[in-house]
Amino acid sequence: MNAPHRFFPGLAAACLVTPVAVCWAADPASPTPHRVKLVPFRIEARIEGVFEPPAMAEVRLDTRRTGQFSVTKVVPHGTRVGKGDVLVEVDTEALDEEIADQTLAGRLADIAHDLLEKELKIVEKGTPLWLEMARTTRRRLTEDLARYEDKEKALAKGLNDVILEFNEFSRENAEEELAQLEKMYKQDDLTEETEEIVLKRARFEAKIARFFATLARDRHERMATLDLPRELDALRKSSAVSALDLEQAEGRLPLALERLRLNVEKSAADRRESARKLAAAKALRRLLPVTAPLDGTVYYGRFHQGRWVDVDNASQQLRPGGQFDTRQALLTVIGNGRLAVRASVPEKDLSRVPAAAEARIVPKAFPEGAYPGRVRSVSAVPVSTGKFEALIDLLEDQPRVVAGMEAEVRVTADQRPDVLAVPRKAVFTDEFDGGRRYVLVVTGAGKEPMKRVVTVGRSNEELTEITAGLSVGEEILLEKPPAPKSEAAPAKPEAAKPDAAKAEAPAATPEPAKNEPAKTEAQAAPAAEAGAPQPAKDAADKPAPPQK
Structure with missing residues (x-):
């Protein structure tokens, strides 16, 4: 008053x-004084958000295989569906052909892999044998060459000479015997018939001896000039070739075996990759056509941090002839049930939105309604600069409210019927005394107000709670005096x-x-008013400095 x-x-x-x-x-x-009294005290934060459902599912094909399909049929936005109902039908002809081709390719790959494995087993067993055979051949040819050069070459040459000498001797012996017979038969010691028989035989044997002698000379010449040098050359070249064969076998066969092993491993990896692709294609095919994961309402787009996003993009793609990308979530099925509000909380109001606090939810579409709610949770970290996120549950079903609608949420952080609180403008801050809070207490008519330090509690838009330093019934100034x-x-x-x-x-x-010096409250009181009732004195009371 x-x-x-x-x-x-x-x-x-x-x-x-x-x-x-x-x-x-x-x-x-002079400023109008304010009498301190107990008043109803309420701290409320007003934040805005969007209604979201208790359950929702983005329609995204859960498969590692990605791809695009041409849409043939799709349910309209806002359609109520049941779990398992078809949402999107697409053209799967190309996918079906791919599955058939990959199935055939997989069978061929299995056969090729089996052949490689069998070949590997043979090569693993044969490689030691082939190496040993090459070493044996090399050793034998080396031994043959050495023996030929040491012994057999001389023996072959000697044999060639003896054969020639034998045939020459046989020729000479036959001719000499024929000459003796002819000389003897000229003396008419035998009858003419016997003479003819013996001479005929001797002449034939001499003829044969001369032929064999001629043949022996030719063979001797050939053996000496051709066969013996060629045999020596062949042995030497065979020995050299065996050395190369052994070197190649020792260098190539182990590498060929290792390459074959790697080919078997690669074939197995290719089979696994082919099987993975085939499994992914079949898994994708089983997900088509796209069905609803739960009962609810179909929304185009995604619900992200309280806002619907990609709605226009989804509307363009979800139409006959549009391209449906398996990597994108173009549809969201909103489940049935009681809604909640996802609201953005400014950092300055964070302390006014505690978990479990009561709230009133006012849909912007129906401002006449205020529905009871309760704060479910508040994010521990900012979701953007200076913004936190809160979830507020509706405590009652509201059929008129649907997901995506906007709402104002009035969160009651504190509410008490009798609190010693004063107008916020009546509490001042002493910037030269560590930011201590004080009020100007009216000490009486015509007297200067006294500065008194107080302890403040919480504040709302109009009042500040005083927890120490003031009593009910005292009067304070609402502003500093002029x-x-x-x-x-x-x-x-x-x-x-x-x-x-x-x-x-x-x-x-x-x-x-x-x-x-400034007078205290007791020194300033006149003697004429000594009997008048005085407000409770505080050790922190000080005279108020005039406002400059």
């Missing part, structure tokens, strides 16, 4: 005779009545001089 202003003649006289006088009570522009008015020169003495001024002086409290 505002106290009435009174005019004190003594105070007026004091103003005339005092060099610098402060007229607190006589100033009609600067005091002063006279530069004293008034003429004859214009004032000294006796009257002296009699009325106790009724006014003059302002302390600038160089004088």
